[in-house]
Amino acid sequence: xxxxxxxxxxxxxxxxxxxxxxxxxxxxxxxxxxxxxxxxxxxxxxxxxxxxxxxxxxxxxxxxxxxxxxxxxxxxxxxxxxxxxxxxxxxxxxxxxxxxxxxxxxxxxxxxxxxxxxxxxxxxxxxxxxxxxxxxxxxxxxxxxxxxxxxxxxxxxxxxxxxxxxxxxxxxxxxxxxxxxxxxxxxxxxxxxxxxxxxxxxxxxxxxxxxxxxxx
Numbered sequence: 001x002x003x004x005x006x007x008x009x010x011x012x013x014x015x016x017x018x019x020x021x022x023x024x025x026x027x028x029x030x031x032x033x034x035x036x037x038x039x040x041x042x043x044x045x046x047x048x049x050x051x052x053x054x055x056x057x058x059x060x061x062x063x064x065x066x067x068x069x070x071x072x073x074x075x076x077x078x079x080x081x082x083x084x085x086x087x088x089x090x091x092x093x094x095x096x097x098x099x100x101x102x103x104x105x106x107x108x109x110x111x112x113x114x115x116x117x118x119x120x121x122x123x124x125x126x127x128x129x130x131x132x133x134x135x136x137x138x139x140x141x142x143x144x145x146x147x148x149x150x151x152x153x154x155x156x157x158x159x160x161x162x163x164x165x166x167x168x169x170x171x172x173x174x175x176x177x178x179x180x181x182x183x184x185x186x187x188x189x190x191x192x193x194x195x196x197x198x199x200x201x202x203x204x205x206x207x208x209x210x211x212x213x214x215x216x
Contacts, residue, residue: 003152006152006155006156007152009155010151010152010155011155011160011195011198011199011201012161012162012163012199013160013161013162013193013195013196013197013199014098014162014197015098015101015195015196015197016101016102016103016160016191016192016193016194016195016196017193017194017195017196018101018103018193019103019193019194020051020103021103021104021159021192021193025157025159026049026104028153028157029106029150029153029154029157029192030047030049030150032149032150032152032153033045033047033146033147033149033150033153034146035149036142036145036146036148036149037142037145038138038142038145038146039136039138039139039141039142040138042111042113042138042139042142043142044110044111044112044113044139044142044143045108045109045110045111045142045143045146046108046109046111046184047106047107047108047109047150048106048107048109048178049104049105049106049107050104050105050106050107051103051104053100056099056100056102056105057100058177059099059100059105059174059177060097060099060100062170062173062174062177063093063096063097063167063169063170063173063174064093064094064097065170065173066093066169066170066173067085067089067093067094067169069169070085070088070089070169071085073085074088092167092169093167093169093170096164096167098162098191099162099164099189099191102191102192102193103192103193103194104191104192104193105189105190105191105192106150106189106190106191106192107174107178107186107188107189107190108143108146108147108150108186108187108188108189108190109143109180109184109185109186109187110139110140110142110143110184110185110187111139111183111184112139112182112183112184112185113139113183140187143187143188144187147163147187147188147190150190151163151190154190154192158194159192159193159194159195160192160193160194160195161190161191161192162190162191163188163190164188164189164190164191165188166186166187166188166189171185171186174186
């Protein structure tokens with residue numbers, strides 16, 4: 001496909017056929033991911049490739065178990081924590097379990113190294129968020145670029161994929177499941193397989209809403 005056509009026709013796929021993804025295609029997607037630009041060419045990425053049905057089911061169970069902490073999280077924040085957490089569970093966590101039926105799941109990890117400049121800011125009493133605001137989110141930007149390369153290559157090869165925000169409530173537990181330790185952490189999950197549906201393109205904002213032209 002031409003690059004722009006690939007970009008325009010890619011969709012987030014959440015239903016997959018059971019057809020396995022050949023190893024050569026897995027490596028093609030990984031190679032494309034690692035060709036992404038990265039700050040200072042640090043290449044702060046690592047990809048776990050999960051094909052085992054049991055391991056995917058273990059991941060799903062970890063996510064379900066993590067939902068049990070939702071009521072406590074919303075205590076004192078919303079009027080009815082139990083009701084609100086149930087809504088959150090159905091809307092964001094239970095629906096995320098579709099990855100179990102994908103032939104494979106990439107788990108994208110980022111290396112969060114505390115470089116000297118970052119330490120200078122934290123030494124001044126800044127918290128992690130303020131320090132990153134000063135220095136930038138170079139590692140996150142780098143791995144995000146790699147994920148986009150992977151998504152476009154998957155589509156170009158005839159596969160569907162979905163960029164998942166983990167789900168984030170289970171991030172720590174999933175890292176324990178795969179023995180992922182600092183400075184590495186999970187950033188996203190990308191299930192991949194032959195699409196079993198053809199979703200319509202979501203509405204996009206007009207360019208006038210997102211572009212600001214500064215000519216003088």
